[in-house]
Amino acid sequence: MKLLKIAVFLGAAYYFLNSLLYTWLPKNYIFDPKTLNEIVNTVLSKHDVESETYEVKEVLHEIRDSLASHYGDEYINKYVEEEWVFNNAGGAMGQMLILHASISEYLIFFGSAVGTEGHSGVHFADDYFTIIHGEQTACLPNNLQAEVYKPGDTHHLQKGYSKQYSMVSGGFALELAQGWIPCMLPFGFLDTFSSTLDFYTLYRTVYLTGRDMIKNLVKNQKF
Template sequence: MNWFRLSVVIAVLLPIYYYLDTYVLPTLYIFDPEVLQQIVTDSLATAPKDNTTALFVEINRRLKNEYGDNINEFNTDDWIFNNAGNAMGSMFIQHASISEYLIFFGTALGTEGHTGVHPSNDYFYILKGEQWAHSLGNPEPEIYRPGDMHWLKRGTVKQYSMPSTAWALELAQGWIPGMLPFGLADTVFSTLDFRTFGRTAYFTAKSMFECALRGKF
């Protein structure tokens, strides 16, 4: 009987999930990957060379001009360390909602790890340095440089590396809460850096709540 009830629940939930995932979720997106690509290209051309902070400020300014209050004001005090998939870097959350996040992510030292398996599409726009990626079965690395965009399709798995100083603008579109366990598991079960856990939870929840008040989910 329990198996029968479980099968009934699954049979009911699967069509609901399919409908939400196929027809509702895409209507919640506000960010256009092509617009972000143009913002990155223009910012790389106009921001002072060898001043990464100035590049962050320029991109954030252009994003706010395009997307208004859906973008958080850039603040150097709001960077957060991030450990996920055996890689370590830091991030600044520019936007977080149920369906999207937009962050600056990178490292001053270099890092390497597992991309994770995500219920979202991930667009990784290189701002400084390089990102290398390894797709299973391909003996040669994919190499992405400033101005390039690395698209990690939903459900795709890769090994990735930022071999030295590297920074990127990262957009994820999909079920963002489903990505949080990957983003927090290393902190909870390995590094035990609960201050970082708290800051990550605070800035993520704050952005999601503020977006929800504006009707952005």
């Protein structure tokens, strides 16, 4: 009987969250994946991405400023160098900078100076990964050839799906997730307890994410 009650509760919770995923959450979406792709490509068109003098840091700053110009500074965090943090999830390790975080969306710069490979995770969210520099490869379990994404391309990982992915050394992207963002957080935290034991990075990630989520919940969330 107890197991039945648990099963009913979990089923009801799943139904409730899944219903809101298609009704209430979209009302809170600020960003449009197509617009983000256009902003990234507009900035990239001003630079020679194949040049040895190509400055990724400069391009990231330009993209951040273009996002703030389009969406407003109240939605895009100021680019602060000190707020880059490591991210370990699904066996992959990279570094990220939070541009926006709320219950319904996050927008970050993500990449790796040395390259990485791992599991995407399975999420209650759609993920849009627009390459800024380098290259990303990915595949579903039934793919025998890798999907390849280059600067200007957007890789869409649909909610409920999972992929193996890799990024080359020096690869960076603008990543947008739209859906139940709090449900994604355990995926980004569990490697701390199972392998890295990097609790300082965990603290920084929780602080930066929580700070932005609370700010946007108070100022921007629609109920």
